[in-house]
Structures are given as C-alpha cells and as structure tokens.
Amino acid sequence: MTGITISDLTLELGDPKSPKRILRGIDLEVPAGQITGLAGESGSGKTVTGLTVCGLQPAGSRVSGRIRLDGARRSVDNLLELSQAQLNRLRGRELAMIFQDPTASLHPMISIGGQLTDHVRYHLGLGRRQARELAVELLERVRVPEPENALSKYPHQFSGGQLQRIAIAIAIACEPSVLIADEPTTALDVTVQAGILRLLRELCDTMDLAILLVTHDLGVMSAVADTVAVMHNGSIVEHGSRYQVIREPRTEYTRSLIESLPAVPPPPQVVHEVAVETGIENDEESGR
Numbered sequence: 652m653t654g655i656t657i658s659d660l661t662l663e664l665g666d667p668k669s670p671k672r673i674l675r676g677i678d679l680e681v682p683a684g685q686i687t688g689l690a691g692e693s694g695s696g697k698t699v700t701g702l703t704v705c706g707l708q709p710a711g712s713r714v715s716g717r718i719r720l721d722g723a724r725r726s727v728d729n730l731l732e733l734s735q736a737q738l739n740r741l742r743g744r745e746l747a748m749i750f751q752d753p754t755a756s757l758h759p760m761i762s763i764g765g766q767l768t769d770h771v772r773y774h775l776g777l778g779r780r781q782a783r784e785l786a787v788e789l790l791e792r793v794r795v796p797e798p799e800n801a802l803s804k805y806p807h808q809f810s811g812g813q814l815q816r817i818a819i820a821i822a823i824a825c826e827p828s829v830l831i832a833d834e835p836t837t838a839l840d841v842t843v844q845a846g847i848l849r850l851l852r853e854l855c856d857t858m859d860l861a862i863l864l865v866t867h868d869l870g871v872m873s874a875v876a877d878t879v880a881v882m883h884n885g886s887i888v889e890h891g892s893r894y895q896v897i898r899e900p901r902t903e904y905t906r907s908l909i910e911s912l913p914a915v916p917p918p919p920q921v922v923h924e925v926a927v928e929t930g931i932e933n934d935e936e937s938g939r
C-alpha cells in the first residue's frame with residue numbers, strides 16, 4: 652500500500668513524572684487515492700496527529716511508535732527516526748500540509764509568483780522560466796482565475812477561498828504522496844467550502860494522493876471522506892467507511908458526536924449537489 656501507516660503512535664508532553672498524554676497509541680492507515688477523515692471534539696489530538704506525521708509536533712514532545720511512509724518515489728520505515736534535516740527534505744516533496752488559515756503558510760510581502768517559483772526552484776531545482784511556467788500550470792490546476800496576472804499579486808489581494816487554493820497549489824507543486832489538510836475549509840463560507848472540498852477530491856483522485864483530512868466538522872467529512880476515524884482523548888475510538896461511521900456509528904462516543912450536530916447532510920453526493928445548485932466552477936469572486 653502506498654500512503655502512510657501509523658502504528659501505536661504515542662505522544663506525551665510536560666513533566667515525565669506526571670506527563671500529559673496527548674496521543675495514546677494511535678493506529679491509522681492513510682492510503683493513496685483516498686481521503687481519510689480524522690474527526691473528534693476540540694482537544695482530542697487531531698491536529699497533533701497531523702503535525703507529528705510531518706515531524707512538526709510541539710517542542711519537548713516525547714513520541715514513540717511508528718509512522719511508515721510508502722511514497723511514490725521514496726519509502727521511509729519510520730518517519731519518527733529521521734533527523735530534522737532529513738525531514739526538511741521530505742516536507743514539501745513527499746509530505747505536504749495545508750492549514751485552516753492559508754496566510755499562515757504564505758508570506759505577506761512576497762508576490763504569489765515569487766512564493767510559488769521559489770518553492771519549485773528550491774525543491775525541484777528548476778530554472779527561472781521553467782519555474783514560472785510550472786507556477787502558471789499549478790494555479791490553473793487549482794482554478795485560480797487569470798493565473799498569469801495572479802503571479803504578480805500579493806496575498807492580501809485574494810479572497811480566503813482563493814488563498815486556500817494558492818496554498819494547495821504550493822502544497823502539490825512537487826507532487827507529494829501525502830497531504831495533511833488541517834481544517835482547510837473551517838474559515839470559509841459554505842459554497843466556497845464546497846469548491847475547496849471538490850478540489851481536494853479531484854487532486855486525491857488524479858494524483859493518487861493520500862489525504863489526511865483533519866476536521867471537527869462531520870458535515871465536511873460526510874461530503875468527501877472515504878473513511879472516517881473518530882478521535883477521543885488521544886485515541887481512535889472508531890474507524891470505518893464514512894457511511895458506516897456517520898449512519899451506523901458503533902461507539903457511544905461517535906453517536907453523541909453526531910447527535911450534537913445540527914444536521915448531517917446525506918453522504919454520497921453532497922459536494923456534487925452543492926456545486927450544481929450554486930453553479931460553482933470558480934466559486935469565488937476574482938480577487939478583491
């Protein structure tokens with residue numbers, strides 16, 4: 652299987668004599684070509700799980716277990732054993748991450764073109780012209796309107812949804828095997844959310860990406876995730892197909908999580924339906 656296999660992942664913080672146990676032996680497969688949802692209430696450990704896969708766990712963490720990467724180009728038996736320098740080489744190439752706030756990964760004073768071309772020149776060793784061509788291609792791929800013009804603009808000149816598309820363009824630039832998406836649509840309007848979710852689905856299918864989608868929003872899960880893992884207090888309490896987890900939850904905790912939602916839309920066609928209803932193709936206004 653290509654993708655990520657997490658086995659018995661534990662993470663502790665604080666005084667070793669009375670540690671705060673953040674992750675308590677997580678087992679999770681994130682296969683290529685699938686969106687694996689990681690759900691759970693605030694503080695359950697979803698974000699820390701995603702960060703640990705990328706080697707970005709909180710400073711002072713004590714981590715044990717195994718995170719195996721089977722990438723298209725590279726496999727690593729246990730990411731936890733890599734040095735920071737080795738992880739740096741892997742991040743951006745094999746492992747990519749997008750966050751709730753896309754501005755967190757974009758520099759406010761550097762044009763979008765500058766940021767995209769710097770990224771691909773550094774990781775892929777491309778020349779200036781090739782890097783620019785790839786930057787345009789990437790912006791087209793994530794459907795940022797007028798990609799040539801977009802290159803000379805700065806982050807503040809784009810809407811939130813477009814910035815998330817640009818962050819996704821940077822994330823996929825080196826054709827990674829794994830994408831960790833942490834609450835990528837939480838800050839966006841519902842119709843804009845649908846467009847981003849549809850884009851993630853499309854990239855997952857066309858690039859055979861293994862996507863770990865971290866979100867507290869089971870509505871988002873029901874729209875795109877192939878399987879859903881539910882976290883509670885640092886453990887995965889249930890993992891199954893999105894239909895099974897959302898419609899026929901096996902644990903009391905998942906049931907209560909679902910009951911606390913206003914309404915869960917029917918799983919299979921949500922993204923498609925929203926797209927058709929609103930006629931979203933480029934679902935955001937262009938720029939400001």
Ligand SMILES: Nc1ncnc2c1ncn2[C@@H]1O[C@H](COP(=O)(O)OP(=O)(O)OP(=O)(O)O)[C@@H](O)[C@H]1O
Nearest residue numbers: 664673692693694695696697698699700709710867
């Ligand atoms: N840098 C840190 N230092 C200390 N504790 C931390 C740090 N980062 C996370 N934690 C703790 O780890 C636990 C899990 O946090 P995490 O952010 O993974 O939860 P989450 O499920 O993603 O919740 P949310 O949806 O609110 O982000 C929480 O108790 C949190 O307080």
